[in-house]
Amino acid sequence: MPDSPPPSNMPQLLAQLERQAGDQPILRCLEDGTPREMTAPQFYGAVHRHAAVLAELSGKHIGIIGPNIPHWLMWFCAVFKAGAVAVLLSPDLDPEQLAQRSAQVDLSCLIYHESLSQIVSQADLPFRTIPMDHQAPSVPALPADPAPESLACILFTSGTTAIPKAVMLSQKAMVASIRHNVVGLPFRAQLTVLPLHHVAGFATVLNTWYLGRMVCLGQDMRYLFRYLQRLEPDYTLLVPSLLQTLVRKLRNGGPNGRDLGWDLHLIGCGGARFQPEVIQILNDHGIRVLQSYGATELGGLGFDTEMTPHCADTIGKAPPEIQVKIRDGELLLRCESMMMGYYGDPDATREVLDDGWYATGDLCRQDGAGYLYLQGRKRDLIILSGGENVSPEWVESRLLTCPQIQEVMVTGEDDLLCATILPIDDSPSTRLQIQEALDRYDRSVPTYHQIHRIHFTQTPFPRTPNGKLIRRKTP
């Protein structure tokens, strides 16, 4: 991995990645069920041609919307080569949302996948749109050289609130998001099934290339097992619901899942509340587990801490690239990949960003060794009339130790705590066991932490695409 001269913007970084890769294969994905590899010259050749299409849009905001396919990545890199700003959009948007986001961030152009042409057409966008399969000219354009402090990329928070915020990352923040080795563990090929428009998607891909490894690209996370078998990655990054499904499958899978045709050695998982037995099962199968803690506002840097069954409740320890402090119980972070702010929303920016410190909204404690432990979300705190602050996450984590509770959401109702519970099945004996577990819990905590009302539901709770509970909706 060459360290000098250090790139200061995305065009320079992409040139470094291209030089470093030589003529090696860098990308593997399934085409009609068969693995196909793409070499660096094939990939970057297309990037240069696509950049020529965008040459006159230097400095403008260009949207990208589509599934996890090589073309998405080529256009993404091409936007930077052309000196434009990449705006990353979810392919799940409806026409109205697409129009709203486009206006919110002043788009000048949209690159879209053909499968979304109807949505793009219905959004009635007042600017140029380019399909991803557009035939690019054979003469590449000269790469741009934008200032390190200038805006490079806008992406939206996955957010559990109504309107996602538009996070701005500068050129230097993008470079810092990619040029690191926070994972620190060896791997051969990394499978990306998380959406590319999310920071955990695109930053992981480019970081994998920076580390000189192969990227396996999965278009649809529903086919995770197929990708693990046919693309042969040894490392993948998952959301908690996918990890849970993978662990169930792995129980009869042999070491590293070899009986299933896998060769998995390393899993990163973001936002998971790890159960020690889950880590134990994975470790018993020769798979190491990383707790990946991050936020869109932090860019591509985050914590990637190896988990053990004995420290399952930590969110990890900050790497040297990230500074940590705790103020009034809230975790504050500062790093080079930090966002510039929210686009067009200085008030929201001021609420979370002060002198480069980002207020995560996560309530944490830190032990003597620097490990952080999540106590809850500041904005989700339930404040009772007696002045007691109750973190619903803390109560939920206690209740989830009852094996008969599959999911639980704690809310405040009439100044009392209420638990809405999804049991593992609908039998009276299960409900009785849950009631007994709640009685035991109530006896072990102060009155203001006790559950005074229980609702049972048969519907899983609504979650964001990344598996975070959406607290404002009830099932």
Next chain:
Amino acid sequence: MTITELKRQILRTVQDATDAATPITAETHLIRDLGLSSVETMMMVTDLEDQFGIKIPTRSLRNVQTVSDLTQAVIDALR
């Protein structure tokens, strides 16, 4: 493969995909009884597609609610 063997293999796949404490039968409801999310259900379907070398059309999944419905969708795709 006989229909009985096929049903047994599907039951085993469903059992593998869940942590359900109660026994799984043809009448077991995938979401209500097993608490599977839509992504987990779809991952189980793709697993069955790979096991049987079939493609289950999305339209035949719209009415799949129970293990029996799922078995029928696999049989239809094998025809």
